[in-house]
Amino acid sequence: MSFHEHRHSAAGGPLRDEMRDGVLELMQLGPTDVVADLGAGEGFYAQQFAQVAKKVYAIDANAEAVARAAAGQPNVVAVHKDLCRDFRAPDDLSHAFFSNSFHDLECREAVLDGLAAALPPGGRLTFVEFKLDTPFGPPRSIRIGKEDLRRLVEAHGFRLLAERDFTYHYALSFVREP
Numbered sequence: 001m002s003f004h005e006h007r008h009s010a011a012g013g014p015l016r017d018e019m020r021d022g023v024l025e026l027m028q029l030g031p032t033d034v035v036a037d038l039g040a041g042e043g044f045y046a047q048q049f050a051q052v053a054k055k056v057y058a059i060d061a062n063a064e065a066v067a068r069a070a071a072g073q074p075n076v077v078a079v080h081k082d083l084c085r086d087f088r089a090p091d092d093l094s095h096a097f098f099s100n101s102f103h104d105l106e107c108r109e110a111v112l113d114g115l116a117a118a119l120p121p122g123g124r125l126t127f128v129e130f131k132l133d134t135p136f137g138p139p140r141s142i143r144i145g146k147e148d149l150r151r152l153v154e155a156h157g158f159r160l161l162a163e164r165d166f167t168y169h170y171a172l173s174f175v176r177e178p
Helices: 014-027 044-050 063-070 108-118 146-154
Strands: 034-038 055-060 076-080 095-099 124-130 158-165 169-176
Touching (some): 014 169, 044 076, 108 146, 124 146, 146 158
């Protein structure tokens, strides 16, 4: 993984609220869904998903952060794993989600292969990433553009279902093809 600094917990306000609401709308979670929040950090989205979904796996390489992600939420399972080293997607997933973390992966193909194997037909995979031209965020050299991400994910058996643009980010939601 790339090691640029992440400060997700410091961000807030109306832009974050807009993104949260847009992501929840894209994902269309229900009470039987099981979600993997991949690169969950301190669990901003894991906590949101837990209000709707049956179970949420908050998965991150930072043990302290992922422990905070699960604190106080009985349906959030903290999983301390490096996605590029020893990760295997849980077998009971209906949704997988990345928020500003997929660009960090040096093992994108392997992670997508694992998710394609773990998600059932109709399972969902949603990404939030920085737009290429935002004045802040990860180094431009590791950002992934919307079309590049779409091609990469579709090559692993997913079909684009919906997309959303935010001020500094975009979100793409895919469905696992049969």
